[in-house]
Amino acid sequence: MHQRRPPQAARRGTTIVETAFVLPVFLFFIFALIEFGHAQMINNVLRSACREGARLGSTQGRSSADVENQVRQIIGSAMDPNDAQVFVKDGSSFDAGGAVPAEQSGFESLPDVNLGDAEPRQLFLVRAKIEYNDVALVPMPFMNGVVLQGQAFMRHE
Helix, strand or coil: CCCCCCHHHHCCCHHHHHHHHHHHHHHHHHHHHHHHHHHHHHHHHHHHHHHHHHHHHCCCCCCHHHHHHHHHHHHCCCCCHHHCEEEEEECHHHHCCCCCCCCHHHHHHCCECCHHHCCCCCEEEEEEEEEHHHHCCCCCHHHCCCEEEEEEEEECC
16 A cells, blocks of 8 residues: 655655745845945935035135034944045036036046135035945945935035
């Protein structure tokens, strides 16, 4: 007579095999969500720091160094501020009808400005950027060259 195996014995080990296939994909998805959220937070901190730095720079008696220090102080809450590049640039060429750069890095080629010597109503730019892998929780080799950045335009008073 043919003996029937109980259903549990026929499926023994199936759960482990299924877990071995699904768990890495699930963990990759969870870590990718965490990493994406962290990158968005860094991007928001950079934008906020540039806005605050530009507000400070718009007042009389402030220098470009004051603005840079303010930006670095704010981004220091989320990352090492020495890893970021901070620029204070003259944006008055846009008032004269100058072309807006096609790429974000084109703003860095604008001339530097010392806000202590700036004219009233002069347009200036505060920009901060950092490489993604410098702030990533888990640096990824395929993310080399990705730059997180923020910038703000303001007029000097």
